[in-house]
Amino acid sequence: MVEWRRHIHENAELSGQEVKTAAYVAKHLRALGYEVREGVGGTGVVGVLKGARPGRTVALRADMDALPVAEASGLPFASRQRQPYMGTEVPVAHACGHDGHTAMLMGAAEVFAGMRDHISGTIVLVFQPAEEGASHELKEGEKFGAAAMIADGALQPKPDAIFAAHLIPNMPRVIAYKTGPVFASSDVVKIRIKGKQTHGAMPWHGVDAISVGSQLVNSMQTIVSRQLDISKEPAVLSIGKFIGGNRNNIIPESVELEGTLRTFDEAMRRDAKARIRKMATLIAEANGATAEVSFPPGGYSATINPEALMNAMVPVLTKVSDGKIMSASKLMASEDFSEFQKEIPGVYILVGAPPVGKDPATAAPNHNPAFDFDEGMMQQGTKAMAGMALEFLSRQGD
Template sequence: MDAAVTPAHSLAALVEEAARALEPRVIAWRRDIHEHPELGNREVRTAGIVAEHLRKLGLDEVRTGVAYTGVVGLLKGGKPGPVVALRADMDGLPVTEETGLPFASKVRTQWQGEEVGVMHACGHDCHVAILMGVAEILAGMRDQLPGTVKFIFQPAEEMPPAGEEGGARLMIQEGALEKPVPKAIFGLHVSSRLNAGTIGWREGPVMASSDPLEIEVKGKQTHGAAPWLGVDPILTSAQIVMGLHTLVSRTVDITREPAVVTVGSIKGGNRGNIIPDGVRMQGTIRTFDEGMRDDLHERITTLAESIAKGNRAECRVCINKGYDVTYNDPALTAQFVPTLERVAGASNVVRVDKVTGSEDFSFFQKLVPGLFFFVGATAPGIDPTKTYSNHSPKFMVDEDALLQGLRALTHVTCDFLEANA
């Protein structure tokens, strides 16, 4: 047995044998789920596949309909020990697939009042298949397992439809972390920014908080040839956008933590010679520190309202707190990086930079110490900085990542159970 699979827990050899035998089925599950993606809070088919699988494994409890379509399974080992939770997200994105894969999605549905394509453009199909595989491996060694494993299959990580609750926050409200309460929670994410065979980790803040921003500027409509007769909300909005970016570059101490403010949508007017009544902007705020987060919210509001007032316009700023910072418990991370190194080889396990993307796994970590790590999904030999990223219609996964993720999550689970039994 080589160094990458040197056992640290008594079940290591059994895990390796079972994982490699299960790999073809995990790939098949992933391809089936990839071909039939579903949007947040609508993962009916996916949840049905998961629930049927967990029931066939003989889990002690399988709850369905948690936070609309979530599934929570409970496996009690044959020996006393702690409770650990594992999470996979199930939803796809409103993206029309352009990969050309034989199992590419052709699904179309309604989203926000529009017909859209649906694609697993972020790799959640891989996460579901991996956790189904982990459940099968651990169920097969139930008698030797010291403790209890809770499997959380979560809907709507990519946000629920407008007007609905969903995701990790709603799963928690509906008891996903109760009866029993886990001592720790683990999750993973396939990443286009790492080559297959590589695992990425970071202690402390690893992914940013994500807060939606909406600004409405109200002016006074007039002819474009006589702007002095009205109040121009387009000019005012342009000044606000420039000011928002100045906030980060001139008022945020980015030597301590990075921050991002992006305006991604701006709508106003319908003719080139008419100054409209109003403009609506939408954007996102990303931070890694709660104090900086609150301070930036206040500064954005003050700046937008002040610029509008200076232009005789009115302004309404709405900032809602979205996902919190994904925070890897430092002690838990330090304890299980050696496990990841055993799985992938020390040279293939890297400490990654902070990620300005966000994850609602953060809500679980608010209540339970957690570790969230990344599994490389870009084929070896391809520069991961130049390939199509997660959320792209051309996002591709090297399926070697499935076995890597399966082995890593199973070994981390077994190491945790034995270390805390």
């Protein structure tokens, strides 16, 4: 498993471009006797293994994509790959541990193949591209990642449940689980404010888009702090981009703002979006400007673990981890595993894997150039994934 992980790590590929990784996975699955479908939703791979006896169908999912990150892990198998991202060539590295997830699921594939005679039911292994989002600007309605795989029939035969896991270096070496929301929803917020360009010395001849944008950034902070019921679930709205103007004494025609909205509840997500729209429109109007608000395609829903299914898995997770299990906190990061959860019951767990000798509190986090994880914990991840699948198959009909 370590060898597979290192091979995938060294040959890191960006979202939607996981050609070599997909071929590597497909070859492995075929050699184990899986029925394999390639090119599912782009570069996705689906492997199906029918057990000796009939039963339910269970799916496991791993993501295969790397990130536009220049690796600084110092590992001997560090990536030196470069690929196109949003129109330019960039360095590519597995800075989120998806190389580990892919290797873990390849390991689980081997476990199932070795015990096929004892399996009642069908195993569906989903190796997913583009979990981190597309590497190009999405057109309205264009699907990527999990949604693209689902649209392309990845969930055939239809599983009764699906499971996935994420390696996290900033957690102790335990399996962490949580019922309810695990990962936040994520939406890009884009706002364009149009005023009227004028001389900085004579603002009364124009409409100051910079002043309107500034008011809006401040006012929008009250959406989470004063308007959403954050006693129910937390939420975050951050503006990370504010572009406008090119000279000290020219008040520009327009400014552009971009931010990210995170919630853990679909109703709060809709509500926050409506409030952003309203606030931008009305603040602009009050100042004689106009505002265009959009939430570009590519947003993620919250990842929410159904209580009954999650709780049903706790005993097997406790067993495979020798009791090294803890309850997790929700994370403001996002996961398109939520797309699978819209189709079938799904559970997402976390595997703490700080690099050997590193304190989880100070280990380089996911998406950091120095990101790394303890390869030894991949065993735990595989055991947890395989354990949950087999446990689910053994619990006929509940």
